[in-house]
Amino acid sequence: xxxxxxxxxxxxxxxxxxxxxxxxxxxxxxxxxxxxxxxxxxxxxxxxxxxxxxxxxxxxxxxxxxxxxxxxxxxxxxxxxxxxxxxxxxxxxxxxxxxxxxxxxxxxxxxxxxxxxxxxxxxxxxxxxxxxxxxxxxxxxxxxxxxxxxxxxxxxxxxxxxxxxxxxxxxxxxxxxxxxxxxxxxxxxxxxxxxxxxxxxxxxxxxxxxxxxxxxxxxxxxx
Amino acid sequence: xxxxxxxxxxxxxxxxxxxxxxxxxxxxxxxxxxxxxxxxxxxxxxxxxxxxxxxxxxxxxxxxxxxxxxxxxxxxxxxxxxxxxxxxxxxxxxxxxxxxxxx
Numbered sequence: 001x002x003x004x005x006x007x008x009x010x011x012x013x014x015x016x017x018x019x020x021x022x023x024x025x026x027x028x029x030x031x032x033x034x035x036x037x038x039x040x041x042x043x044x045x046x047x048x049x050x051x052x053x054x055x056x057x058x059x060x061x062x063x064x065x066x067x068x069x070x071x072x073x074x075x076x077x078x079x080x081x082x083x084x085x086x087x088x089x090x091x092x093x094x095x096x097x098x099x100x101x102x103x104x105x106x107x108x109x110x111x112x113x114x115x116x117x118x119x120x121x122x123x124x125x126x127x128x129x130x131x132x133x134x135x136x137x138x139x140x141x142x143x144x145x146x147x148x149x150x151x152x153x154x155x156x157x158x159x160x161x162x163x164x165x166x167x168x169x170x171x172x173x174x175x176x177x178x179x180x181x182x183x184x185x186x187x188x189x190x191x192x193x194x195x196x197x198x199x200x201x202x203x204x205x206x207x208x209x210x211x212x213x214x215x216x217x218x219x220x221x222x223x
Numbered sequence: 224x225x226x227x228x229x230x231x232x233x234x235x236x237x238x239x240x241x242x243x244x245x246x247x248x249x250x251x252x253x254x255x256x257x258x259x260x261x262x263x264x265x266x267x268x269x270x271x272x273x274x275x276x277x278x279x280x281x282x283x284x285x286x287x288x289x290x291x292x293x294x295x296x297x298x299x300x301x302x303x304x305x306x307x308x309x310x311x312x313x314x315x316x317x318x319x320x321x322x323x324x325x326x
Contacts (some may be wrong), residue, residue: 003257006293010245013306013307013308016308017307017308017311021311021315037227037314038231039227040225042228042231044228045231045235045280046231046234046235048232049235049238049239050234050235051230051238052237052238054273056234056235057240059230059231059234061282063226063227063250068226069226069229069230069233070226070233071227071235072230072234073229073230073233073234073237074265076234076237076238077234077241080234080237080238080241080242081241082265082269083238083242083245084239084241084242084244084245085245085265085269086242086245086266087241087243087244087245087246087247087248088245088246088248088262089262089265089266090245090246091245091246091247091248099245099273101243101247102243104246105239105242105243105245105246106242108242108245108246109247110269110270110273113266114266114270115228117266126298131229142312142313160289160318160319160322161319161322161323162315162319163293163314163315163316163317163318163319163320163322165290165293165313165317165318166275166290166292166293166294166297166314166315166318166319167293167314167315167318168277168319169273169274169275169277169278169290169294169297169314170293170296170297170310170311170313170314170315171265171279171295171307171310171311172270172273172274172292173270173274173294173297173298173301173310174301174307174310174311175270176266176267176270176271176274176298177301179263179266179267180267185264185267188264188267188268188271189267189268189271190271192267192268192269192272192275193271193272193274193275195272196271196272196273196275196276197279197280197285199286200276200280200283200285201283201284201285203224208272208276209269209272209273209276210269212269212271212272213265213268213269215268216261216264216265216267216268217261217265218266219264220257220260220261220263220265221257221260221261222265
């Protein structure tokens with residue numbers, strides 16, 4: 001019980017709100033997967049095993065549009081590279097080995113990394129709590145909601161009517177906002193946002209987002 | 224095994240391999256100040272790109288719709304230093320309201 005009472009309250013609040021918001025988006029994924037020809041089992045396995053929303057939507061979208069398994073896997077994997085980068089960021093902060101590292105790797109996604117980094121100003125302990133709480137929280141809700149969506153929760157099928165399509169970018173914005181400390185950070189954020197949108201009609205799905213990582217690398221190495 | 228199963232298994236295997244390899248990079252590789260700087264900048268770049276892509280695109284098309292109102296309300300809430308759940312909920316509510324009024 002000591003462990004529970006020692007959880008940083010604002011960290012718990014941040015983690016839960018992200019977990020619920022993003023988890024609820026799983027309804028849309030489950031529905032989209034089934035609509036694109038995946039079985040309920042396959043949809044649930046994608047959420048359990050791939051566990052990376054953007055990659056999952058990508059593979060479902062590519063196959064649904066008639067793409068091959070290979071092109072689906074390639075697009076999803078391009079979007080998954082950033083989880084590897086998050087792992088590089090989180091590993092020295094989490095300092096876990098063995099089985100714990102396997103679990104940490106599986107829940108290393110946008111949201112767990114984003115919330116964790118957002119807690120860093122509070123304390124290193126709050127940062128680690130943010131990672132695990134959000135990682136497990138999103139995992140639980142994402143999988144439950146995927147099952148619900150896949151089983152035909154068509155009532156909430158139109159996520160736009162519930163504002164979920166705006167809640168997710170708002171959540172990402174809320175996560176990046178406190179990290180914009182200098183004018184250089186803000187310029188990078190705006191530049192990458194414009195780049196991602198401008199390149200969307202030109203580059204294959206997934207590339208515009210991952211390409212911004214290389215903008216960040218170029219900027220970081222230049223300074 | 225059909226294309227769907229290959230896609231499910233292949234995507235999942237590579238997704239985990241990418242995540243785990245990130246966690247397994249030796250720490251000393253990351254101690255260089257420039258690498259640390261890049262580590263700070265990468266989430267800013269990717270999260271900003273995700274915000275923009277999820278607001279202004281639909282598949283591979285550019286689109287201005289109710290999500291712009293949601294994002295604007297979120298920015299306003301952040302400028303007013305609103306707590307995180309308020310930012311997310313106000314964006315969802317305003318976006319849903321506009322969407323439901325315009326269909």
